[in-house]
Amino acid sequence: MRLDNMLLAEGVSGPEKGGGSAAAAAAAAASGGSSDNSIEHSDYRAKLTQIRQIYHTELEKYEQACNEFTTHVMNLLREQSRTRPISPKEIERMVGIIHRKFSSIQMQLKQSTCEAVMILRSRFLDARRKRRNFSKQATEILNEYFYSHLSNPYPSEEAKEELAKKCSITVSQVSNWFGNKRIRYKKNIGKFQEEANLYAAKTAVTAAHAVAAAVQNNQTNSPTTPNSGGYPASCYQSDGRIQ
DNA sequence: ACCCATGATTCAGG
């Protein structure tokens, strides 16, 4: 009965209910409860409702078949009662046998349905654990931020949200990314030197463009306050250490 | 088949 209850009572709530997954918790906490990975989730829900629908139609079919078979047997018994006496008790016994048979079949149906749900559930959980690399564009945006804030690569909540939006990933994914990036950068600065230079140059170019545009706009003004824009070269030290 | 990069998870500390 437990499996049955689970199947029927769970409804379309997510599979992470009992899991206590850190990702789910983190995502929920980060995004204020709104659902990310909604594509997979809706897919899961659709499949679950499909399974339940099949289950209910099958169950109905079995019930109908059971009733039909019962009346059929009753008719047979009634015909036989013309040639031999049949007690009501005997009829009751037959009906009982039929019902027991059909209910055991229904049990099997429940069992297999539950199995299907379990498989679906584990598939879903596996899928969300699976790692997909971010798009090149997304990593570019993240790296740009990281290397232009190398002295303090800790984006605020708002910054994280903006990055998440720009990269079309979740805030918790941004947090993961920065967590991994910081530790891996620190661990092997040499390996990231090239990358750092690349992004420094890249932002330098955009900064230069901005400066050029500014200069063009007001050539007569004094070109002071170069530090206000936080341009990249000054953001990391020559030894590459953070802070 | 192997290896490394990488996103996610876990756990400890503050």
Add this chain to the structure above:
DNA sequence: CCTGAATCATGGGT
């Protein structure tokens, strides 16, 4: 809570 660190597990290139 957020973070650092270690670790897991997969992706993708060779």
